Amino acid sequence: MTSLAPSFLPTVMPSTLRAAAIPAALLLGVFAACRPSASPATAPAGTAALPAPYIITDGQSQVVPAFADTTQWIRERLWVETEFDSDSDGKRDRVHVDVTRPGPTAAGLKVPVVYETSPYFAGTDPDEGLYWPVKQELGDTAPTRKLGKGAPFNPGRTRIANSQVRNWVPRGFAVVHSESPGTGLSQGCVTIGGMNESLAPKAVIDWLNGRAKGFTTIDGSAEVKATWSTGKVGMTGTSFNGTLPVAVATTGVKGLEAIIPVSPNNSYYRYYRSNGLVRSPGGYLGEDVDVLYDFVQSGRTETRALCHQKVRADIIWKGLDRRTGDLSDFWTKRDYIEQAKGIKAAMLTAHGFNDWNVMPSHTTLMADAVRANGVPVQMYFHQGGHGGEPPIGMMNRWFTRYLLGVNNGVERDPRSYVVREGAARTSPTPYAAYPHPDAALVSLYPVKGGTQVGGLAFAPVAGQGSEVLTDDVNQSGAQLATAASSKNRLLYATPELKAPVHLSGTARVSIRVASSKAAANLSVWLVELPWPANTRGAMDPNGIITRGWADPQNAKSLRVSEPLVPGQPVTVTFDLEPDDQIVPAGKRIGLMIFSSDKDFTLWPAPGTVLTVDLDGSSMSLPVVGGKGALNRALP
Known part of the structure; x- marks a missing residue:
């Protein structure tokens, strides 16, 4: 008997799945498009034929030898020029990028991209004593805190990261990483929610679509073009790395087709304040925007003093206000929920209901805002804490649909999946919506x-x-x-x-x-x-x-x-x-x-x-x- 469950779910549904989850009639309609195609190598009807050697089964791109041969993978690094000059040196900042793509791209095959960007790739400040003292009378001026020095600058790094590579390159996607402004080998200043953190990955997506320039060196003129890219990009990552896909999506950049943010901080005010109250993220008592600023410093040492003055002193410290905790323009400029009208990318988002670091309202409020744009939104929740990606099958269906263009019916899948108490995270229960419709x-x-x-x-x-x-x-x-x-x-x-x-x-x-x-x-x-x-x-x-x-x-x-x-x-x-x-x-x-x-x-x-x-x-x-x-x- 053919299962009605999507292929990322077990053939036998967990016992907690009852009629209240999704009515049988709706299940039939939802999952009909999830059944395996008659021929695994044939794209579903209505889908443009994919070039060899792609194989699509159950609406998912499969691992195939031509893509999985690591000896044929092509790795390259470059610097993409952005549209901003956040370090005020009179030149547009360039961000450090690396690429891993499957061997057939050398013979002319064009592939879509799974992209992850982060301020963490080059390391973080090891000092654990940077937090604000929280012993403070309410309404008083905050006591001083120890300032961080950041991570040591390492100019010899040749590889940014290997995350996402094993999952996606063998399935026919290129994987791209970039370092946020002011971190690693990227130029510019860290801003913690400033506009340059949205525009930096936008520049990388523009480069993948031929609209921005890439160079072989940080200050050279020899160009690198992404001739192997289809221009379709999906982004994913967890925590800060999940925040940045949302940040760039608010720009409405063309080519960003889908994002899978996991435990994303979608509002810095909601992360560091709560209804007017100064409130720390769980597990990081005394953290605030400037602490995170210090923590991720890993860029060029000679630029840091200027950035400390221009960003930490002139912007963050002037806007922080640990005395009242009031909402201000400083915070609204760092609120991606407020900027969500620009989001056009389909969104599969994940969060733990017991995440007391980045709390689940970040995801539920953003989902509501993006859904109001008429954009496809799917939600995956578990009962644990910070982090926790959706099952790989869910992610695969999402990227296969929006990056490869396979009509696998993901738009008709349930809009919400919740891992029930005691269940494995790979076995979520589907629901028609979140909150539960009843x-x-x-x-x-x-x-x-x-x-x-x-x-x-x-x-x-x-x-x-x-x-x-x-x-x-x-x-x-x-x-x-x-x-x-x-x-x-x-x-x-x-x-x-x-x-x-x-x-x-x-x-x-x-x-x-x-x-x-x-x-x-x-x-x-x-x-x-x-x-x-x-x-x-x-x-x-x-x-x-x-x-x-x-x-x-x-x-x-x-x-x-x-x-x-x-x-x-x-x-x-x-x-x-x-x-x-x-x-x-x-x-x-x-x-x-x-x-x-x-x-x-x-x-x-x-x-x-x-x-x-x-x-x-x-x-x-x-x-x-x-x-x-x-x-x-x-x-």
Whole structure:
């Protein structure tokens, strides 16, 4: 019997795939085009015939001997001239590029390109003491930090990277790498989200299409042309290397047909701030834009002093603002979600729902923005942390469709794949969309008793008044969640579930809160109770459903902080990070409210008192099946 599953999925679907995932009729339509063609070497109907020796099976380009013969691979390096002069030397910056292409290109075969660019290829600053001290009273000027020296400059490097090569060259793609401006053997300045980081890979794509010039040396005039390139380019990479495909896609450059960003930072404000609050990325307490700037320095030593002044001092330090955390033009210029209208490349994007470094909202918000352009978007999610590519078959179908032009039906594949709890990352469950199409927001309201464990009700309970907590950054979130009683947090939970509850989408909280001081951190975790005994710190996904942070001073505007009047409440409404998780029977879903989060926020001295008005506070929870499903799961 022919399987309806795409070829990158197991023939037998995981047991968690139920009717709620995709109706049978839709599955038939979605997967019909994914079946193997009658002749593996024949392109599907409606597809221009591919030249020998390409072989397409199950809509994917296959490894073939002529492409896989490493002794025939052609490797070359060059410098591509950009359209900018970021180091102010009076000449356009050139970026360092290397190419690996299959042997048949020497005989005239033209091939598409899989391209990865990065500021990391030439090394990073080994000093781990560059982070900002986080022991800081809110609203005070930030203490000074140690400045980095960057990585040693190595002028003798002849090879940029080998990533992507083993996967794609044997399948008939060339692989291209480039080093970001100011790193490795590329000219220019590091800017961390500046426009030159978008325009540098654009220049490389222009070179692959004959619109920009490449040279054999960094300062010479002997040209190199990409006569072997079809001009069709796909980009991929993880973390910063996944950010840059999105950055260049915002330019709308012709020839960039598809991108596969993995855990991309699509907004530097969202990476280093949260709803007006100064907040570190998980695992890197005290990191900020200028720390990352120092960290990736690996370019020419003689250029660094100029770049430190022009970029770090004159731009980053003037825009950083670790005192208020407010949104500003400095940040919007480094927000690719705001620039997403320029994206025309088809996007397969991947993220972990427990990635507390680059949080999953980066991907879900970008997917929404790109989808609004009428561009094909597919999403792959897993339950782990930072990184994690889609299965190679998914990536292959994407590049085969958009770079080789094979009509493999990828546009009709499910729009969302989620690796269910306990499943292998190579066996995701398909869904028609993310969030789950049957998910609906369910309003829940806190019930008094939060210093121990209060309740969560479907309707407001009138006349409850307020409950208080006292900030103490010395108490970790995990300690607060496990405490039977605590004066340092408020915790409200459902009864124990008698059936699993599937959460899919973005939870939102609205908290009416007063502070005893003019500034306060506000942290919210959505947790499973009882808290698992085997958690291994703040980045461990066990126990955490999702979380979020906000500055009550920004209750009205992200751009303007208004100091709190002690004792006078404000209503702070914000989204938690998106999630897709099945909470098992026997657990309780808990809403935990506290102040300073020692793994993410600044560390003011303990003692600030927050008063939460229960009558003015609520949560919206995205439940598959809505209120009825949650109600049926409760005793």
